[in-house]
Amino acid sequence: MSTTRWENDEEIQIFREYLRIPSVHPNIDYTACVDFLKRQASSLDLPVEVVYPQNGLNPVVVMKWLGKQPGLPSILLNSHMDVVPVFPSKWTHKPFSADLDNEGRIYARGSQDMKCVGTQYLGAIRFLKASGFQPKRTVYLTFVPDEEAGIIPGLKLLVQSEYFTKMNVGFSFDEGIASENETFSVYYAERTLWALRFKISGTAGHGSLLLENTAGEKFNYILNKMMEYRASQVKRLEDPTIDIGDVTTVNVTQLKGGVQSNVVPPLLEVVFDIRVAITVDVAAFEKQIRDWCEEAGGGIELDFEWKEPYVAPTKIDPSNSYWVAFKQALDELGLKTRQRVFPGATDSRYVRHVGIPALGFSPINNTPILLHDHDEYLRAETYLQGIEIYKKLIAAVANV
Known part of the structure; x- marks a missing residue:
């Protein structure tokens, strides 16, 4: 596929636009991210709210896709807007240019960790809505600040709020890590x-x-x-x-x-x-x-x-109906998976801490692990494959 084809793809354009927002520590101004996400919510005809769980500081963007049975526990699709610092002299492409090379590699800080996941959620929902699909359970998308900061992150504060209680979350998606081989890693716990x-x-x-x-x-x-x-x-x-x-x-x-x-x-x-x-x-x-x-x-x-306190792992057995649906969807796609304990720390631990099952998953395989590294990139083909995977996963879990 030629570079022109990638450049003209709507989903790739959206992804690259998000990557070009330098939401990089320290001292992030999230205004551009919030404006971008509001536009995305409008294009998907999804209600959107901006909440401030930290007394007016640092926004959390919440989109809502109403389910057929809104009384059921909802599904949370979480991602973070912030990215770690860069050393521009170590990059062969400007780290916030989202340059696309002849092999379809998109270079930018956040291309793997984890702006890709946030816009892949949006791409999957765009397709599902266009096909006439409406989930049984309400689906929330949260775009949170400060996951990378080493300070109290946005999702932790949101989880502690009355707003989150009213969301009635039953299961959560969040980030994983790229895989260097053909398998996909699914993370059910953190140390x-x-x-x-x-x-x-x-x-x-x-x-x-x-x-x-x-x-x-x-x-x-x-x-x-x-x-x-x-x-x-x-x-x-x-x-x-x-x-x-x-x-x-x-x-x-x-x-x-x-x-x-x-x-x-x-x-x-x-x-x-x-x-x-x-x-x-x-x-x-x-x-x-x-x-x-x-x-x-x-x-x-x-x-x-x-x-941090010990947080129990998410059950990956038949007692967890969300896991059963998640794994069945991956199996139906013919994907090889491996269940693992996340080596670092993600926002999933705050959700698990209040008793909500959560899985970490980034649909990236056959890719060097470059999160927090120089010349971080993601192939356009891999990105679009991830949207296809999320179409299946979101539909399956939201209909449990």
Whole structure:
């Protein structure tokens, strides 16, 4: 297919228009995104509201496709409007140009993570409405801010609101990750996210002495214990049936302490990024860490800069009728799928936390994983295939 053919495709034009909006951190002005989405809602004849769950800050755009039986729990199609920062000098195409090359690759920040999903929802609904289809259940589309920001994201605040309660959501779609082979990954759970700072106090004094109970000795003990645990998880990954999402990851991300080279410091600090596997008892794991602190000599304060609660996985068995419909639709399309635990964190965890089943799925296969990377791209053909997949999935789940 020629570049001209792609350029003239209405769905590709809509996708590229969205990609050209630089909704990039930090300090995003979401006005252009909101205006774009309002136009899309109007073209689909869908009611649209802009709500502000954070006391007037940062909008959430909500579109509503009324179902035949609106009293039934609704279906949520969620995506986020924001994208991560870029290093323009590392890109061969301008990161917000949505350039289309001769092989049909569309280059832009957000092409995989995850503006593609947001406009693919719209493309699927455009086709379904044109065909005369009306879902049994009401379908909501939410376009939320700040998923990438590391601050309280828009969907978390929305889920906590009375507005969301009235939406009566029964099941949620959200993002997944591209697959580099022919399979498609479906994510039914996420690990528990901790950012844990150890504040290690000890005896201070002259660097020429061998003082007892120093912060450095305690730090060494803690670091060894955490790295031994990390090594045990690396060992588990030698099993080809185990993914990164199935193990607990432990990584040093920050170190702080000391005033000069000849002074033994009274305090050292180290921060670990920890993603606790869903098979691990989080309370027992935290107790183990606290026990290590006592074994090190005590005087260690644990400061959880980020401590999310354990969130139960979405059931992927016959007890979940939404899952049955979702999987059956993929099977009918002849797609090879793999059920996985998401290695990072998405907005799905906030939905699951209030007891609503949620699946993460991006209809992208045979594509390099480029989210947050330089020269992020998505092939036009893959994008359009994703719309075809969502046509089937949305119709199937909305008619459960």
